[in-house]
Amino acid sequence: MSYIGRSDKLKNYVSASVLSADMLELGREIKKLEDNGIDMLHFDVMDGIFVNNITFGLPVLQQVRKVTDITLDVHLMIADPLKYVQRFAESGADIICFHIESDSDTLETIKTIRSCGVRAALAIKPATSAESVFEYLPYLDMVLVMTVEPGFGGQSFIPETLDKIRAIRQKITELGLNVNVEVDGGINGTTSAAVREAGANVLVSGSYLFAADNMAEAAKALKEDMSC
Numbered sequence: 001m002s003y004i005g006r007s008d009k010l011k012n013y014v015s016a017s018v019l020s021a022d023m024l025e026l027g028r029e030i031k032k033l034e035d036n037g038i039d040m041l042h043f044d045v046m047d048g049i050f051v052n053n054i055t056f057g058l059p060v061l062q063q064v065r066k067v068t069d070i071t072l073d074v075h076l077m078i079a080d081p082l083k084y085v086q087r088f089a090e091s092g093a094d095i096i097c098f099h100i101e102s103d104s105d106t107l108e109t110i111k112t113i114r115s116c117g118v119r120a121a122l123a124i125k126p127a128t129s130a131e132s133v134f135e136y137l138p139y140l141d142m143v144l145v146m147t148v149e150p151g152f153g154g155q156s157f158i159p160e161t162l163d164k165i166r167a168i169r170q171k172i173t174e175l176g177l178n179v180n181v182e183v184d185g186g187i188n189g190t191t192s193a194a195v196r197e198a199g200a201n202v203l204v205s206g207s208y209l210f211a212a213d214n215m216a217e218a219a220k221a222l223k224e225d226m227s228c
Helices: 023-035 058-067 081-090 106-115 130-139 161-174 191-198 215-223
Strands: 013-017 040-046 071-077 095-099 119-124 142-146 180-184 202-205
Touching: 013 180, 013 215, 023 058, 040 058, 058 071, 058 081, 071 081, 081 095, 081 106, 095 106, 095 142, 106 119, 106 130, 119 130, 119 180, 130 142, 130 161, 142 161, 161 180, 161 191, 191 202, 191 215, 202 215
Parallel strands: 013 040, 013 202, 040 071, 071 095, 095 119, 119 142, 142 180, 180 202
Antiparallel strands: none
8 A cells, every 4th residue: 555655755746536537437547547647546525514515435435445556645525524534544545634624623633543544634725824734734744725615626726825835835844844735626737837836746636637638648747847
């Protein structure tokens, strides 16, 4: 089982959002990701309470884990993530990300994730301040900055989130930590350069990857400057 590790400082990664995959051909879609240099599968879990949408949960994650060793980047957009941390860890999650805006105690949830042997990540919505995550940085493997409102795919990138990415990356550097900064929402070959410049190094992308004629080239464009 592969992990995104703390030793991989500022290496760029691509996490493909399963929301954009053909769910009737999910095994084939995952194989395509593996064959085209995708680092992670971003697995969005929505409960219809924390966000106004419902997706999939533990049974689907369990089946995905059976067919791949790709890093499973599980994003819990649910009201009470602490209640489900252990079950998602047991179902194959490599990274569990939850929202600071959720009802669960933030530090307790982080500690529970780590006690399960899983990487811990904390997500913030576009309206939540960068400063809200600062006190938790020493306990985290990753911070996810939502660059659209969570709940639905296909939204346009919010440029104002770039300042938040910069602030979080600057604080990570000041503290001498090796914490990944992930972005999710409207990430494509154009917006990827801006978020990388701001300090993000884990880029979640959905339709841009799955609709690409050449997924490997699309993933490469997310990771590096293709203008030269």
